[in-house]
Amino acid sequence: MRTGVNIALLSAILVCLVATSCRTTPPSEAAEIHAQKSSTLIAWLNEQQLPEDENLTNQADDFQPSICAELVARRQVNFLLDELDASNTPDASTWLVSDALCCIDDRRIYNAFVPRLNDQEDRESFYIALYLAQRGNTSALATLNRHFYQYQVASYEWAAACDAFGKFKYMPAASNLVDCLDTPFLNASAAACNALQKMYPGSPKRFYDPSEAEHYFKKRLNGSGL
Numbered sequence: 001m002r003t004g005v006n007i008a009l010l011s012a013i014l015v016c017l018v019a020t021s022c023r024t025t026p027p028s029e030a031a032e033i034h035a036q037k038s039s040t041l042i043a044w045l046n047e048q049q050l051p052e053d054e055n056l057t058n059q060a061d062d063f064q065p066s067i068c069a070e071l072v073a074r075r076q077v078n079f080l081l082d083e084l085d086a087s088n089t090p091d092a093s094t095w096l097v098s099d100a101l102c103c104i105d106d107r108r109i110y111n112a113f114v115p116r117l118n119d120q121e122d123r124e125s126f127y128i129a130l131y132l133a134q135r136g137n138t139s140a141l142a143t144l145n146r147h148f149y150q151y152q153v154a155s156y157e158w159a160a161a162c163d164a165f166g167k168f169k170y171m172p173a174a175s176n177l178v179d180c181l182d183t184p185f186l187n188a189s190a191a192a193c194n195a196l197q198k199m200y201p202g203s204p205k206r207f208y209d210p211s212e213a214e215h216y217f218k219k220r221l222n223g224s225g226l
Contacts, residue, residue, distance in 0.1 A: 029063075033070045041067045042083050045092040068099035075104060081112050090124070098127040110135060117143060126151040126161075133164040141170045148176040155185035162188060166195025174199055178221055181214040196220075 033041065045064055071080060080101055087093040101109050113128045117140055132140030144161045151158065162180065165173040173195075180192035193213045197203040200220045207213040 029066055030070070033067055038071065038074060038076060038079060041071060042092070042096075045095045046089045047091050064095050065099050068095055068103070071096075071100045072103045077101075077104060077106050077108050081108065084112075094122070094124040097124045102127050102131045110137075119143065119147065121147050121150050121152060123152050126153050126157070130157075130161055130164065133161065134167070136168050138170075141165065141168060142172065145170065145173040145176060148173070149180065149183075149188075155183070155188040159187045159191035162191035162195045166191075166198040169199050171199060174217075174221055178214060178217045181210045181217065186210075193217075 036044075044067055080096060084093055084096050084101070087096065101113075110132065113132055114137070116128050117132060117137075118125050118128075126144075129140045129143045133144055141164065145165070149158055162177060164170075165177060177192040177196050177199075181189050181196075183189050183192075189210045193207065193210070196213075196217045197205070200217065203220070204216065207216070
């Protein structure tokens with residue numbers, strides 16, 4: 001007997017991994033980072049300006065994300081946006097966007113990101129588009145769809161974009177989502193399936209495997225009357 005795979009449930013579990021931008025930090029490292037001024041933390045986001053204390057930077061591979069977690073906790077939105085405007089180093093601005101600002105739900109960030117939306121396919125551009133798309137910005141949804149799976153991000157991060165397509169039932173993305181079902185990365189495939197289930201009412205809640213889901217949604221996409 002075949003056992004159904006709840007792709008929607010798998011998607012719900014895996015899509016939330018994008019929240020790793022808001023990571024926990026080892027206690028000793030957290031205390032040292034917490035003691036610093038925000039301006040110092042911003043400077044440390046630049047790979048060329050890391051602190052000389054190797055014991056601090058070598059505690060984990062997530063030193064910059066840990067800095068961002070502290071900045072998120074402080075919620076100095078205007079300060080962070082000013083630093084983003086003033087940043088002249090790609091690595092620092094990318095960390096600010098992906099692991100700090102994108103972890104804060106604030107209309108000021110939304111308004112600041114709108115004019116920054118662009119067609120580049122780097123990590124920073126992806127997170128700007130994702131932040132806006134997750135809040136229903138149709139231009140951002142169109143941008144993500146136009147560059148479907150072309151950004152320099154991991155599959156679990158792209159799964160969050162698929163989730164946004166489904167949340168707002170962005171039908172122009174349906175064809176790309178169907179094509180995404182056969183990706184070898186289950187997190188993206190599951191998120192695409194979950195999005196399509198939201199777009200097409202009456203879809204099965206479970207599929208045996210991604211191939212079965214692809215077959216079904218191709219028929220729905222082509223208007224077969226399922």
